[in-house]
Amino acid sequence: MFWENIKKEFVVTNLKANSEKEVFEELGQRMVNAGRCKDSFVKALEEREMVFPTGILCDDIGVAIPHTDSEHVNESTISIANLDKPVKFYHMGTNPKEGVEVQVQFIIMLAIAGTNHLDMLQKAIQLIQDKEVLLKLIAAGSSEEVIQIIKEKEMQNEQNN
Amino acid sequence: MNKTIKILSACGTGVATSTVAAETCKKLLAERGFENVDVTECKSIEIVGKAEVINPDVIIHTAEIPLDQLKEYRAFRVLQFITGFGAEEVADEIAEYLKSKED
Numbered sequence: 001m002f003w004e005n006i007k008k009e010f011v012v013t014n015l016k017a018n019s020e021k022e023v024f025e026e027l028g029q030r031m032v033n034a035g036r037c038k039d040s041f042v043k044a045l046e047e048r049e050m051v052f053p054t055g056i057l058c059d060d061i062g063v064a065i066p067h068t069d070s071e072h073v074n075e076s077t078i079s080i081a082n083l084d085k086p087v088k089f090y091h092m093g094t095n096p097k098e099g100v101e102v103q104v105q106f107i108i109m110l111a112i113a114g115t116n117h118l119d120m121l122q123k124a125i126q127l128i129q130d131k132e133v134l135l136k137l138i139a140a141g142s143s144e145e146v147i148q149i150i151k152e153k154e155m156q157n158e159q160n161n
Numbered sequence: 162m163n164k165t166i167k168i169l170s171a172c173g174t175g176v177a178t179s180t181v182a183a184e185t186c187k188k189l190l191a192e193r194g195f196e197n198v199d200v201t202e203c204k205s206i207e208i209v210g211k212a213e214v215i216n217p218d219v220i221i222h223t224a225e226i227p228l229d230q231l232k233e234y235r236a237f238r239v240l241q242f243i244t245g246f247g248a249e250e251v252a253d254e255i256a257e258y259l260k261s262k263e264d
Binding site: 048051052054056057058059065067068069070092093094095110112115117118121122125128129130 | 172173174176177178180181184205222223224225238240243244245246
């Protein structure tokens, strides 16, 4: 099950960050420290975000899905955070020079090694496609709660299939 | 429709959002009668060369691509396939375009 792959140590609630850089440092560094990603990961996230931004509006909620090339990753890992206050990202599909900003409240950071991760990616993206779940995830006050919400959603999906 | 549709899906890294967009696109096009869809994923920076090799029927992208160098192709920015909001409408547009190409 997807939720079982989400480790508490990579889930942060009410993350205090003033910039996307601080978000990358806070979440990315955890993955580096745990050996999931290489030392170059955080810098690579920043550089990629400057060229290919990952902020996205889901209906009216700002989310970001930072990720970078597989060469910076040892083991595929997902990190999730809701933010203490919104942080400015630029919108996916635009050039940051265009200045299309998104006030982001929720982060799904993807560390992807290799190419066979369709299921993990789809499940991760499904979390932001369901507004009710997304609002719950943004309001969650602990990493246990975040994982519980994801588990419940997955159980519900299983029942529907 | 038996002809295989070739789609080139581009994002910044070629492994994350383009993968999700490609799968969503495949599923939604199948629902619109396009059963044979071949998707190739690539990084935005590789797209001009990839397009020359593959000659796709349509390009979908979630990151900025050099549209001025891809004028002979129809490109759709498909963030809707990531957020889910408006995905059906974009799929309709792509299906319509593909049908118009066949005629």
